[in-house]
Amino acid sequence: MSVCNKNERGCEESLVLLRRSLKSANMASEGKNFEGNVPHIFVTLGASGDLAKKKILPTLWWLFRDSLLPANTIFYGYARSKLTIEEVREKCHQYMKVKPDEEERYEEFWAANKYFAGSYDKRQDFEMLNQELCKAEGPSKSANRLFYLALPPSVFEPVTVHIRNTCMGEKGWTRVIIEKPFGKDSESSQRLSDHLASLFKEEQIYRIDHYLGKEMVQNLMSLRFGNRIFSPTWNRECVACVQITFKEPFGTQGRGGYFDEFGIIRDVMQNHLLQILCLTAMEKPASLHPDDIRNEKVKVLRCIKELGVDDVVLGQYVANPNGKDEDSRLGYLDDKTVPEGSSTPTFALAVLYINNERWDGVPFILRCGKALNERKAEVRVQYRDVPGDIFNGQAKRNEMVIRVQPGEAVYIKLMTKTPGMNFEMEETELDLSYNSRYKSVKMPDAYERLILDVFCGSQMHFVRSDELSEAWRIFTPLLKQIETHNAPSIPYMYGSRGPKEADEMVKRHGFKYYGSYKWVESQKNHL
Ligand SMILES: NC(=O)C1=CN([C@@H]2O[C@H](COP(=O)(O)OP(=O)(O)OC[C@H]3O[C@@H](n4cnc5c(N)ncnc54)[C@H](OP(=O)(O)O)[C@@H]3O)[C@@H](O)[C@H]2O)C=CC1
Numbered sequence: 001m002s003v004c005n006k007n008e009r010g011c012e013e014s015l016v017l018l019r020r021s022l023k024s025a026n027m028a029s030e031g032k033n034f035e036g037n038v039p040h041i042f043v044t045l046g047a048s049g050d051l052a053k054k055k056i057l058p059t060l061w062w063l064f065r066d067s068l069l070p071a072n073t074i075f076y077g078y079a080r081s082k083l084t085i086e087e088v089r090e091k092c093h094q095y096m097k098v099k100p101d102e103e104e105r106y107e108e109f110w111a112a113n114k115y116f117a118g119s120y121d122k123r124q125d126f127e128m129l130n131q132e133l134c135k136a137e138g139p140s141k142s143a144n145r146l147f148y149l150a151l152p153p154s155v156f157e158p159v160t161v162h163i164r165n166t167c168m169g170e171k172g173w174t175r176v177i178i179e180k181p182f183g184k185d186s187e188s189s190q191r192l193s194d195h196l197a198s199l200f201k202e203e204q205i206y207r208i209d210h211y212l213g214k215e216m217v218q219n220l221m222s223l224r225f226g227n228r229i230f231s232p233t234w235n236r237e238c239v240a241c242v243q244i245t246f247k248e249p250f251g252t253q254g255r256g257g258y259f260d261e262f263g264i265i266r267d268v269m270q271n272h273l274l275q276i277l278c279l280t281a282m283e284k285p286a287s288l289h290p291d292d293i294r295n296e297k298v299k300v301l302r303c304i305k306e307l308g309v310d311d312v313v314l315g316q317y318v319a320n321p322n323g324k325d326e327d328s329r330l331g332y333l334d335d336k337t338v339p340e341g342s343s344t345p346t347f348a349l350a351v352l353y354i355n356n357e358r359w360d361g362v363p364f365i366l367r368c369g370k371a372l373n374e375r376k377a378e379v380r381v382q383y384r385d386v387p388g389d390i391f392n393g394q395a396k397r398n399e400m401v402i403r404v405q406p407g408e409a410v411y412i413k414l415m416t417k418t419p420g421m422n423f424e425m426e427e428t429e430l431d432l433s434y435n436s437r438y439k440s441v442k443m444p445d446a447y448e449r450l451i452l453d454v455f456c457g458s459q460m461h462f463v464r465s466d467e468l469s470e471a472w473r474i475f476t477p478l479l480k481q482i483e484t485h486n487a488p489s490i491p492y493m494y495g496s497r498g499p500k501e502a503d504e505m506v507k508r509h510g511f512k513y514y515g516s517y518k519w520v521e522s523q524k525n526h527l
């Protein structure tokens with residue numbers, strides 16, 4: 001995110017543009033009004049927890065600071081711990097990124113915050129919360145209510161029942177935001193979906209996949225459907241393979257207990273990477289209406305067969321004895337919160353095929369891992385070899401890379417004549433790097449966009465229940481095989497690119513890596 005000094009004119013302008021575009025995008029897509037003058041109450045359930053302090057409260061502050069929320073919004077925190085609002089403030093302060101000239105606004109934000117302690121399983125506590133909310137909204141009873149479940153899945157069920165029975169807005173609407181994990185497999189996910197469907201309408205449920213709030217993930221539709229040049233080649237005739245990658249350069253960092261229950265497939269692949277696959281592969285929707293988009297995503301998923309162990313390479317990181325820091329000198333199994341001898345994968349590569357007219361035979365390779373050599377998330381579309389070669393095999397394949405992070409960029413790797421007197425060829429790129437092209441634009445965080453979308457009533461970037469059920473259909477048999485047979489994970493060194501078997505698998509499925517492409521050093525300085 002670019003640093004924004006509010007006194008800089010360029011930055012102020014970009015904020016105004018951001019405000020306008022976020023609001024108009026939401027209005028245009030569903031024809032709903034941004035209800036700027038209606039009172040809103042945002043309740044964070046689990047306000048004492050990690051997600052709330054690191055993500056949700058900071059996001060609410062940034063939206064409030066930038067005047068992106070309805071003017072009359074009140075924030076409630078709810079959790080079991082008996083805290084004062086000052087204590088909540090203290091806990092999250094280090095994540096709020098308050099600049100010196102924002103102090104006054106920051107005080108206004110906290111003046112609009114309240115905290116209420118209560119259990120997750122007692123109706124009576126929610127009734128008392130409701131009394132508080134009613135008091136805050138006054139006699140008009142017209143406030144819209146948003147409930148964010150920043151909670152462990154074990155309490156989703158009682159909490160949603162109590163919200164439904166005691167805390168629904170009287171005249172205004174009520175929306176519920178939930179975070180993954182949305183179950184652990186088809187069965188548990190279906191149970192949760194049925195439970196939620198028995199309480200709320202689908203348009204009241206906002207399932208967050210924060211990757212759908214990232215700039216370049218949202219850009220996939222604009223790039224594909226707002227340009228003439230890509231669509232004629234976006235198919236099996238021209239594309240050799242598509243790789244969607246997520247890499248993190250750190251391990252579980254003491255979160256191993258949580259991670260071990262899920263593993264990298266549930267943590268990243270079944271949700272973030274599969275959502276990106278859908279946006280990369282889907283047909284053009286009839287309109288920008290969220291249901292038209294989600295209908296197309298579901299169609300893609302329905303064309304993908306269930307995965308089995310032969311379609312994947314699994315890995316688990318081990319200590320790097322020469323690692324620079326303490327974290328890298330610890331393997332996954334050295335994390336004290338990880339059960340002894342666990343074979344849970346921290347790296348996975350899966351090859352999926354979409355059995356439809358556009359993509360038949362084209363491998364979609366999903367790769368994700370922790371404790372790898374770099375932080376990176378990208379979509380890499382590799383084109384086929386040029387037919388009828390007249391350059392004696394010099395031409396390397398084109399690639400279109402949509403880099404989600406770090407440093408948003410779209411670049412196309414292509415061949416050009418080496419400038420000068422000779423007639424050689426070389427690899428180069430057409431490069432749209434955001435940090436040089438859009439210098440003064442303030443890029444909102446994924447959560448900022450998504451939470452604002454909930455205020456606006458736009459479900460375009462949220463996961464619908466049928467998408468979720470298709471996603472679990474694809475991965476559940478694989479997860480069951482891994483768990484029943486305790487499928488081994490190949491050890492890979494902390495800080496490496498993952499197991500070499502993954503590269504071999506990618507090669508077998510037709511991806512060509514040349515190792516000859518050079519990114520010009522001076523351009524790197526823009527990163
Ligand atoms: N606008 C910008 O900022 C631009 C930046 N660049 C930078 O230039 C650098 C090189 O570009 P890039 O597109 O990665 O091109 P490369 O040709 O270097 O890499 C292409 C792909 O091959 C993978 N790869 C690397 N080593 C191997 C291997 N031994 N076997 C199989 N696959 C391998 C890479 O990453 P992986 O390790 O994930 O498998 C990547 O998926 C990158 O750092 C990129 O960010 C380039 C163009 C524009």
Ligand SMILES: O=C1O[C@H](COP(=O)(O)O)[C@@H](O)[C@H](O)[C@H]1O
Pocket residue numbers: 210248267268
């Ligand atoms: O959902 C998750 O995502 C994060 C990575 O998110 P990013 O926005 O920082 O790329 C990952 O670390 C975490 O394990 C996973 O649960």
